[in-house]
Amino acid sequence: MLSLSRFYSSVAHRSDVVRLVNGFRLHGHLKATVDPLARLERKASPLLTLEHYGLKESDVFKPTANVLKQLSSEKPLSGVIEYLNGVYCGDSTVQFEHIESEEEKQWLYDTYERIQNTKHTDEQKINILKQLVKSEVFDHFMQKKFPTTKRYGLEGNESMMVACDAVFSECAKEGVENVVIGMPHRGRLNLLVQMCNYPAKDLFWKVKGNSELPPGVIGIGDVLSHIGVSSDVKVDGGKVHVSLMQNPSHLEAVDPVCLGKTRAKQFYTNDQSRDRSVCLMLHGDAAFAGQGVVTETLSLSQLPGFTAGGAVHIVVNNQLGFTTIPLNGRSTRYSSDIGKFVGCPIILVNSQNPEAVDRVCRLAVEYRNQFKKDIIIDLIGWRKYGHNEVDEPSFTQPTMYTNIRKRTSIPQLYAKMLAASNIYSAEQLAEFTAAEQKALEDQLALTNVVDFNYSPADHLEGQWKGFVQSTRLATTQPETGVDKQTLLKIAEDSTKVPEDFTVHQRLVRSFSNARQEKTKQGLADWATAEAMAVGSLMKQGYNVRISGQDVGRGTFSQRHWELYEQSTDRVYQPLNNAGLPGKLTVVNSNLSEFAVLCYEYGYSLESPKTLPIWEAQFGDFFNGAQIAIDQFVANSESKWLRQSGLTLLLPHGFDGAGPEHSSCKIERFLQQCDTEAVDVKNPEKVNKETNMYVINPSTPANYFHALRRQMIRNYRKPLIVVGPKVLLRHPACFSSFDEMTPGTSFQTVLPDPDTVANPSAIERVIFCSGKIFYDLQEERKKLGDTTTAIVRLEELSPFPYEGVERELQRYSNAKDFAWCQEEQQNAGAWSFVEPRFKQRFSETAQIRYIGREPLCASAIGVSSIHKQEVAKLMKDAFAKQ
Numbered sequence: 001m002l003s004l005s006r007f008y009s010s011v012a013h014r015s016d017v018v019r020l021v022n023g024f025r026l027h028g029h030l031k032a033t034v035d036p037l038a039r040l041e042r043k044a045s046p047l048l049t050l051e052h053y054g055l056k057e058s059d060v061f062k063p064t065a066n067v068l069k070q071l072s073s074e075k076p077l078s079g080v081i082e083y084l085n086g087v088y089c090g091d092s093t094v095q096f097e098h099i100e101s102e103e104e105k106q107w108l109y110d111t112y113e114r115i116q117n118t119k120h121t122d123e124q125k126i127n128i129l130k131q132l133v134k135s136e137v138f139d140h141f142m143q144k145k146f147p148t149t150k151r152y153g154l155e156g157n158e159s160m161m162v163a164c165d166a167v168f169s170e171c172a173k174e175g176v177e178n179v180v181i182g183m184p185h186r187g188r189l190n191l192l193v194q195m196c197n198y199p200a201k202d203l204f205w206k207v208k209g210n211s212e213l214p215p216g217v218i219g220i221g222d223v224l225s226h227i228g229v230s231s232d233v234k235v236d237g238g239k240v241h242v243s244l245m246q247n248p249s250h251l252e253a254v255d256p257v258c259l260g261k262t263r264a265k266q267f268y269t270n271d272q273s274r275d276r277s278v279c280l281m282l283h284g285d286a287a288f289a290g291q292g293v294v295t296e297t298l299s300l301s302q303l304p305g306f307t308a309g310g311a312v313h314i315v316v317n318n319q320l321g322f323t324t325i326p327l328n329g330r331s332t333r334y335s336s337d338i339g340k341f342v343g344c345p346i347i348l349v350n351s352q353n354p355e356a357v358d359r360v361c362r363l364a365v366e367y368r369n370q371f372k373k374d375i376i377i378d379l380i381g382w383r384k385y386g387h388n389e390v391d392e393p394s395f396t397q398p399t400m401y402t403n404i405r406k407r408t409s410i411p412q413l414y415a416k417m418l419a420a421s422n423i424y425s426a427e428q429l430a431e432f433t434a435a436e437q438k439a440l441e442d443q444l445a446l447t448n449v450v451d452f453n454y455s456p457a458d459h460l461e462g463q464w465k466g467f468v469q470s471t472r473l474a475t476t477q478p479e480t481g482v483d484k485q486t487l488l489k490i491a492e493d494s495t496k497v498p499e500d501f502t503v504h505q506r507l508v509r510s511f512s513n514a515r516q517e518k519t520k521q522g523l524a525d526w527a528t529a530e531a532m533a534v535g536s537l538m539k540q541g542y543n544v545r546i547s548g549q550d551v552g553r554g555t556f557s558q559r560h561w562e563l564y565e566q567s568t569d570r571v572y573q574p575l576n577n578a579g580l581p582g583k584l585t586v587v588n589s590n591l592s593e594f595a596v597l598c599y600e601y602g603y604s605l606e607s608p609k610t611l612p613i614w615e616a617q618f619g620d621f622f623n624g625a626q627i628a629i630d631q632f633v634a635n636s637e638s639k640w641l642r643q644s645g646l647t648l649l650l651p652h653g654f655d656g657a658g659p660e661h662s663s664c665k666i667e668r669f670l671q672q673c674d675t676e677a678v679d680v681k682n683p684e685k686v687n688k689e690t691n692m693y694v695i696n697p698s699t700p701a702n703y704f705h706a707l708r709r710q711m712i713r714n715y716r717k718p719l720i721v722v723g724p725k726v727l728l729r730h731p732a733c734f735s736s737f738d739e740m741t742p743g744t745s746f747q748t749v750l751p752d753p754d755t756v757a758n759p760s761a762i763e764r765v766i767f768c769s770g771k772i773f774y775d776l777q778e779e780r781k782k783l784g785d786t787t788t789a790i791v792r793l794e795e796l797s798p799f800p801y802e803g804v805e806r807e808l809q810r811y812s813n814a815k816d817f818a819w820c821q822e823e824q825q826n827a828g829a830w831s832f833v834e835p836r837f838k839q840r841f842s843e844t845a846q847i848r849y850i851g852r853e854p855l856c857a858s859a860i861g862v863s864s865i866h867k868q869e870v871a872k873l874m875k876d877a878f879a880k881q
Helices: 004-010 015-030 077-088 102-115 122-145 159-173 188-194 200-207 251-268 285-290 292-300 335-342 354-371 398-404 410-420 426-448 484-493 505-520 526-539 594-606 619-633 636-640 666-671 700-712 772-783 801-810 830-840 863-878
Strands: 092-095 178-182 229-235 238-244 277-284 311-317 346-350 375-380 543-548 584-588 610-615 647-651 693-695 719-723 764-768 788-793 795-797 816-824 848-852
Touching: 015 077, 015 092, 092 102, 092 335, 092 354, 102 354, 122 159, 122 188, 122 354, 122 410, 122 426, 159 178, 159 188, 159 229, 159 238, 159 277, 159 311, 159 354, 159 375, 178 251, 188 200, 188 238, 200 426, 251 277, 251 285, 251 292, 251 311, 251 594, 251 619, 277 285, 277 354, 285 292, 285 311, 285 335, 292 335, 292 594, 311 335, 311 354, 335 346, 335 375, 346 354, 354 375, 410 426, 484 505, 484 526, 505 526, 526 543, 526 700, 543 594, 594 610, 594 619, 610 700, 619 647, 619 666, 666 693, 666 795, 666 830, 693 700, 700 719, 764 772, 764 801, 772 788, 772 816, 772 863, 788 801, 795 830, 801 830, 816 830, 816 863, 830 848, 848 863
Parallel strands: 178 238, 178 277, 277 311, 311 375, 346 375, 543 584, 543 610, 610 647, 647 719, 693 719, 764 788, 764 816, 816 848
Antiparallel strands: 092 346, 229 238, 693 795
């Protein structure tokens, strides 16, 4: 066969022939037979003819010495055309011309052209057939035994199994140890059982309506098509550890999760070259083209703080969404075209040619490992049934499904081909098929016993060994204080820079000098407390990773974990140069919330040894990541037994900024908390933990303890921090170092510091949370009010019943109780706290609301009206009842 790379160099002097080769490389896909249903329009482009380049079939190509040895001394150009058609217009084709790097492009063309000459051995062909048949047997078995189950079968694209086997095998040959997989529903059960060692008996048990969760483990479970698995998979090249990630029905949301998980594996194994852990993403064609998170994820692929050294993408292309045809589902010719904007190589392949599928998937792994970049395989097949097996697809695609129902399955087509070549007989096929069916029957029989035997779960194994599932609300907070000398040293180190490093003069005054002055007084502001929390965790060997937009300095220029030399842009990170064993990773992200938050969630799943933090530029920016919170952060442990200590910092506060950037929508997070109402007099009634913690801390010390608590506990829960804006520099918002030393801990409720001496005089108790305490305190002082106490709920979920009870007992003479918030009545914490006050404490059964009226937006956009609202709020808070 002709090697085009050699051909290209040998005829470089003939520009017309060079242009011919380039024509096929660029436009061969228009004529390629990559669509088994022949629905993609094939175009007979003039760019793929000799005539277009002024050439004739009779023209003779004369190779130079030692080039194209397989050719005779003279070859008509008609033979070259035949070869080009075979390479670029057959069952696989490519799109590489959008790639900027000439080195990569030439490597891809050379390698792709080379593999067209490779032939599979009989043994390799039999392995391909077995992967196809196992897929078909499984789907037929499921259809027969569970005909009404939504299983999202792989019929019509069974070559996906060949593709995955090729990726696993090539990874194993190249020394890859871990493959992290994200995939949608289609073919998931097949891959779980037939390749990733998920016990079929456990799957069948689940199909019968039973829980997939092992006995003694608390959770709600999830549907079949969201299940994941972690196991060692034996393949031709050896073995790899495969982590098939759990995912929700927001199909592509799992993409950045996988990327984050892969990067975490590389971090913990010190795989700086990104050779030993690879990310494999499987996609549906409609979702890949339509979901914005795909674009966001591809945008992360080469960013220094996010890259995992390239991912292999396989679009399992059914040429159909739920019922939506490509004409209505995308504006591009191919679903894979979206990858062009980041220079992804794209290979399109006909699922009906499993040998071609095997070849290009091995090339994809080779490219990824060579260049550490993403690559896309568009695996074009069809879908035998509807979106699920109980759906009727011909309601909306009658002619398409008339075509599909006439077709022989891919496994049977390939089996006939091997039988005709005397490679694998019909008898051998029947024997193998029967053995596979019997194995599934045996597994199904195991589910009929009274004492069903669960397979060992990977819950809290590996790096999570020793951690527990927290099933009771803690009645006491863990001690998280640190000795004062350590705190002073970290505070000092957090502002220290080399002598030859020039910091911006404004930072010298507002950052270094100001902090050091307060430290000498034994006081810490918000940023200093944060640095001390992080530094002290690093001193204990924990790692900290913070990402988000501009997090190095902080949106409000308060943090400065990264300093920039003014003359060179050199970056210096003080805490990473303080000699601490833990590592601080500061990642200023791109302008993405959804993909970045999913990424950090995925990163948090790998190990409990890192405190993962995502900070929104403003609190309401989490809106762009709402799916990530709804599907992963709020309930991953309940659904999938996957703990995460992910911490969200959401700047919040009504300071006249208008409808945007005022509110982090506290109410949304509280609505998703499953905290059980606790009877403090009967704590034994508590039988479960909250799914995530929501705090609105008002002191640097409490923020310090909250961050440390995330890592000190022997379990992990997401933490939502309603973060401050004006409190970052508020003259009254400082904490003494004594509030952070040994014996101290997070305070769920803070008593009023001004009324402790004379609690019997208190007639009114105002409960509140966060920054508004300082406004109320200032107003009370202005009024000279001595009969009102202001109590802060620092933690909203789980609701701090014990702390509230303690404060109610302190002010036993009080008769008037109110909840005050700066958010409007249909937002904030009011709807969450009101029923808890009324149901648990008889004293507060008539608790009243003080705050803004209901509003459709977060805040008023007119500054003068904002000021009027603030004045009214303060007046209402202290009005006589």
